[in-house]
Amino acid sequence: MTxxxxxxxxxxxRSRRGLSHTHAGSLHAPDAxxxxxxxxxxxxxxxxxxxxxxxxxxxxxxxxxDEKDPFFEPSADKPYRHPTFYEIPEGVPHL
Amino acid sequence: MTTTPAEDTARTAAxxxxxxxxxxLSHRLGEWAGHAPVLEExxxxxxxxxxLLGQARVLLSMAGDEDELAFLREERAxxxxxxxEQPNGDFAHxxxxxxxxxxxxxxxxxxxxxxxxxxxxxxxxxxxETAYHLDHAEQWTLRLGDGxxxxxARMQRAVDALxxxxxxxxxxxxGLDVDPAALEAAWxxxxxxxxxxxxxxxxxxxxxxxWKAGAGRQxxxxxxxxxxxxxxxxxHRSHPxxxx
Amino acid sequence: MxxxxxxxxxxxxxxxxxxxxxxxxxxxxxFDAAVAADERIEPxxxxxxxxxxxxxxxxxxxxxxxxxxxxxxxxxxxxAPSLRxxxxxxxxxxxxxxxxxxxxxxxxxxxxxxxxLLDKLHSGRQKYSSIFNYPTLTWxxxxxxxxxxxxxxxxxxxxxxxxSYGPYARAxxxxxxxxxxxxxxxxxxxxxxxxxxPEQHAMAQDAVDRWWWPSLMMFGPPDDESQxxxxxxxxxxxxxxxxxxxxxxxxxxxxxxxxxxxTLPDPDLKWNEERGRHDFGAIDWTEFRDVLxxxxxxxxxxxxxxxxxxxxxxxxxxxxxAHAAKHSSSExxxxxx
Numbered sequence: 201m202t203x204x205x206x207x208x209x210x211x212x213x214r215s216r217r218g219l220s221h222t223h224a225g226s227l228h229a230p231d232a233x234x235x236x237x238x239x240x241x242x243x244x245x246x247x248x249x250x251x252x253x254x255x256x257x258x259x260x261x262x263x264x265x266d267e268k269d270p271f272f273e274p275s276a277d278k279p280y281r282h283p284t285f286y287e288i289p290e291g292v293p294h295l
Numbered sequence: 296m297t298t299t300p301a302e303d304t305a306r307t308a309a310x311x312x313x314x315x316x317x318x319x320l321s322h323r324l325g326e327w328a329g330h331a332p333v334l335e336e337x338x339x340x341x342x343x344x345x346x347l348l349g350q351a352r353v354l355l356s357m358a359g360d361e362d363e364l365a366f367l368r369e370e371r372a373x374x375x376x377x378x379x380e381q382p383n384g385d386f387a388h389x390x391x392x393x394x395x396x397x398x399x400x401x402x403x404x405x406x407x408x409x410x411x412x413x414x415x416x417x418x419x420x421x422x423x424e425t426a427y428h429l430d431h432a433e434q435w436t437l438r439l440g441d442g443x444x445x446x447x448a449r450m451q452r453a454v455d456a457l458x459x460x461x462x463x464x465x466x467x468x469x470g471l472d473v474d475p476a477a478l479e480a481a482w483x484x485x486x487x488x489x490x491x492x493x494x495x496x497x498x499x500x501x502x503x504x505x506w507k508a509g510a511g512r513q514x515x516x517x518x519x520x521x522x523x524x525x526x527x528x529x530x531h532r533s534h535p536x537x538x539x
Numbered sequence: 540m541x542x543x544x545x546x547x548x549x550x551x552x553x554x555x556x557x558x559x560x561x562x563x564x565x566x567x568x569x570f571d572a573a574v575a576a577d578e579r580i581e582p583x584x585x586x587x588x589x590x591x592x593x594x595x596x597x598x599x600x601x602x603x604x605x606x607x608x609x610x611x612x613x614x615x616x617x618x619a620p621s622l623r624x625x626x627x628x629x630x631x632x633x634x635x636x637x638x639x640x641x642x643x644x645x646x647x648x649x650x651x652x653x654x655x656l657l658d659k660l661h662s663g664r665q666k667y668s669s670i671f672n673y674p675t676l677t678w679x680x681x682x683x684x685x686x687x688x689x690x691x692x693x694x695x696x697x698x699x700x701x702x703s704y705g706p707y708a709r710a711x712x713x714x715x716x717x718x719x720x721x722x723x724x725x726x727x728x729x730x731x732x733x734x735x736x737p738e739q740h741a742m743a744q745d746a747v748d749r750w751w752w753p754s755l756m757m758f759g760p761p762d763d764e765s766q767x768x769x770x771x772x773x774x775x776x777x778x779x780x781x782x783x784x785x786x787x788x789x790x791x792x793x794x795x796x797x798x799x800x801x802t803l804p805d806p807d808l809k810w811n812e813e814r815g816r817h818d819f820g821a822i823d824w825t826e827f828r829d830v831l832x833x834x835x836x837x838x839x840x841x842x843x844x845x846x847x848x849x850x851x852x853x854x855x856x857x858x859x860x861a862h863a864a865k866h867s868s869s870e871x872x873x874x875x876x
Contacts, residue, residue: 205654205860206333208647225710226644227335228653230859231866233434234335241338242637262583322617325625328632329613330844332852334606334643337636341629348626355622362621386855441865442858449854530678531620537736539621539728 207256209235211243214251221253229254305470306413307358308374312468312512313403313414314354315375318365319520320396321347322527323383332386339431343393346424353417366531370521371514378460380511380520384453387446390435391453397429398485399464402478412472433489440493447494454490455498462502463510574775579705582648590774593767595649596665597776598707599656602642603667607841609635611675612684620678627724628681634717641713645706661846669827670757672835679732679739679746685725686799687747687754687792693718694788695758703775726795733800740800747796748804755819756827758785789817 206228212221224243229235235254244250298306324344331337355361378396383389404425407418439450465479487497509515531539566585573580580586609632616632619625643653659665670688675681696718699711732743759765759781771777779787789808796803807820829835 206856225641225706226647227640229335230438230856231863234859237339237431237434238335241335241342242640245342318622325616325629328616328629329609330848330851332848332855334636334640336855337609338633338640341633341636345626345629345633348622348629352622352626365622366620386852438859438862439855442862443854445854446858446861526617530618534620534736534738537620537739539624539731539735 206230207258209239209254210257210260211235211239212253212255213239213243215244221251226257302470307470309414309468309470310354310357311364312374312471314351314358314364315373316379316396316400317347317354318351319373319375319523320379320392321345321351322523323379323381323392324389326383327389336386340389343428343431346421346428350417350421350424357413362531366528370516370524373511373514373516373520373524375511375516376460376463377511377515377517377520378457378463380516380523381457381460382519385449386435387439387449387453388456390432390439391450391457393428393432394436394454394486394489395457395461396464397425397432398482399461399475399478401425401429402481403473403475406473406478407471410472414472436489436495437493440490440495450493451495454495458498459501459504463512466510466512468512574703574773577701577703577775579708580703581705589770590776591649593771593774594704594707594776595646595651597771598642598646598649598710599651599659599665600667602639602646602656603660603665604671605635605639605642607667607671607845608688609639610841610844611671611673611837612681614675615678615681618678624728631685631721631724634721638714638717641710642707645704645710648706657849661842661849663833663842666831667841668757669830669835670753671841672830672838673750673753674836676749677742677746679729679742680750682725682728682732682743683746683750685721685723686729686795687725687750688757689718689721689725690792691754691757691788693722694784694791698778698784701775701778707776726799729799729801743799744801747801751804752822752826753830755785755789755822756824758782758788760824760827786816789819793817 207230208226209229210226211224213224214221224239227235227238227242229238232254236252239252239254240250244252321344324340324347327340328337331340351365352361355364358364376396378392381388381392383392401422404418404422407414408422409415436450439446441447465475465482468475490497504510506515567587570580570584570586570590573584580590612628612635613632616625616628619628643656646656647653656665660667670691675684693715696711696715700708700715702708702711729743729747732739734740762768762780762782765781768777768780772780792803793808793810805820807818809818810816811818830838833839
């Protein structure tokens with residue numbers, strides 16, 4: 201383990217009220233503050249009204265998992281991220 | 296609500312000043328793409344750059360055509376602060392620049408948002424973004440200042456070097472319904488608190504230049520700015536009238 | 540890599556040898572059955588060492604490709620000719636960093652670390668897609684990369700959304716969704732150029748002429764020369780052959796090129812009524828092998844830039860780790876705005 205090592209964290213996201221948190225993936229961060237911020241940047245593109253949990257991977261006790269990951273929507277206020285934003289001529293297949 | 300021609304001109308001047316700040320800083324942050332110190336910072340710096348570019352586009356559009364203004368003005372017509380045009384330097388330098396600027400921009404947008412002037416709608420949206428930029432800069436200031444000996448030395452050098460550009464942020468801006476000078480005390484309090492917590496020495500020394508001709512708001516910039524503009528504008532200018 | 544040795548700092552993702560592991564043949568049968576039934580293999584499942592090794596290499600090289608791929612495009616951020624295009628390009632390059640992060644995370648679930656993988660990249664022991672060893676010489680190249688390179692990547696990647704390894708498949712779903720924006724961005728950029736001034740049209744055509752053949756090479760060597768394919772197909776890490784995907788890509792691009800008003804630089808490209816596909820010309824595999832070996836236009840530059848960024852960033856990463864060690868209980872946000 202080198203002195204530049206940033207530990208691994210697991211990220212859980214609740215994308216809307218009424219849903220529960222689901223596992224979104226993992227990331228490296230030096231501490232909890234950065235883990236939270238990096239998770240926001242990476243897994244939600246800072247969508248508002250989202251709840252995030254970050255947990256050091258080493259803190260998780262697991263049995264045989266059977267989890268599915270949520271399918272993430274990009275941030276709603278960045279229209280150029282959505283394919284429908286572009287004016288592609290009609291009839292161009294496969295776009 | 297109707298405005299007088301004089302009010303329009305003043306408003307345009309203010310839109311340019313604020314818009315150029317955001318445009319130029321966004322450009323500098325875009326220069327980090329592909330070689331940030333850690334992959335997570337690629338995403339974070341790009342977020343800030345994109346937010347600023349979004350703000351710039353709204354503000355410049357209040358003053359005219361966004362691309363004409365960005366790509367066809369000469370150096371002396373830009374109204375950004377000299378602070379934001381400073382080259383990135385090392386990561387500490389970039390963070391110090393961000394800390395100083397975002398602390399100012401946050402206070403400014405907060406004040407504009409609570410008013411009823413023409414900048415209130417943009418400010419209301421941008422203040423949340425700016426809060427995030429400021430938080431990012433503060434978190435890194437703490438880690439670099441109170442990290443290793445090397446990071447501390449680099450961060451101290453950076454905050455010292457950029458200190459002399461911080462006074463300009465509080466000079467009056469024509470057409471703005473907030474007086475920047477009114478924000479200075481709060482800015483100083485916030486910045487000095489973060490620096491101290493980061494175990495850094497608060498810089499002393501002048502916060503403006505001695506040059507009577509003025510600074511960025513008067514269209515007087517630094518040498519790196521001209522080179523930055525040359526790169527930024529070259530392709531657009533090479534194809535006059537073209538759309539992209 | 541020995542199964543027991545896969546324990547690492549990634550706590551929950553440490554590989555466990557289940558009880559009764561003496562029955563490796565039984566475990567292998569169960570594994571094979573799961574794969575055959577299109578079930579997902581998850582990080583804590585038993586898996587053959589070779590499956591693990593192949594996946595680590597494939598996912599890592601995919602991640603490396605994303606971050607190296609940032610460079611040719613970042614090359615044009617500061618010169619983007621309109622603010623809208625600049626925003627789109629910055630967002631695209633940001634996405635690529637994000638994809639790299641997702642993929643390194645997926646690779647780490649197999650018992651490796653990002654440090655280790657980056658080390659392999661920097662030392663040349665792991666590769667990245669050789670398409671990124673070509674230079675972006677004009678603004679139109681940004682469009683060509685979006686249309687052709689991302690298009691080829693999508694063709695490759697969509698099947699991977701159903702690959703047998705869970706974390707990789709899930710990362711690919713996220714990547715593919717963001718990638719569709721990238722391809723449309725490139726297409727739209729080229730369309731604007733093609734319909735613009737004569738200089739812009741020429742710029743677009745020149746870029747397509749330079750990027751077409753390398754894009755076809757992205758699908759890898761012809762099936763009869765591809766070493767690892769058979770086993771990867773059996774494990775459902777690879778779901779279609781190189782030639783199949785390449786053909787699919789060509790058939791998609793031909794009408795798109797027509798709509799763009801641009802030509803593809805292949806005099807042998809023509810519709811074959813019998814096959815219901817387009818015939819296309821011979822690929823110059825010597826160029827492919829040469830670039831793969833390190834003799835492409837930008838190999839040196841790409842790796843040097845990446846290594847230097849990593850080295851120059853060391854003091855930053857160290858500072859953050861040192862700060863965390865000094866303040867081992869989390870600080871709450873007096874600074875949280």
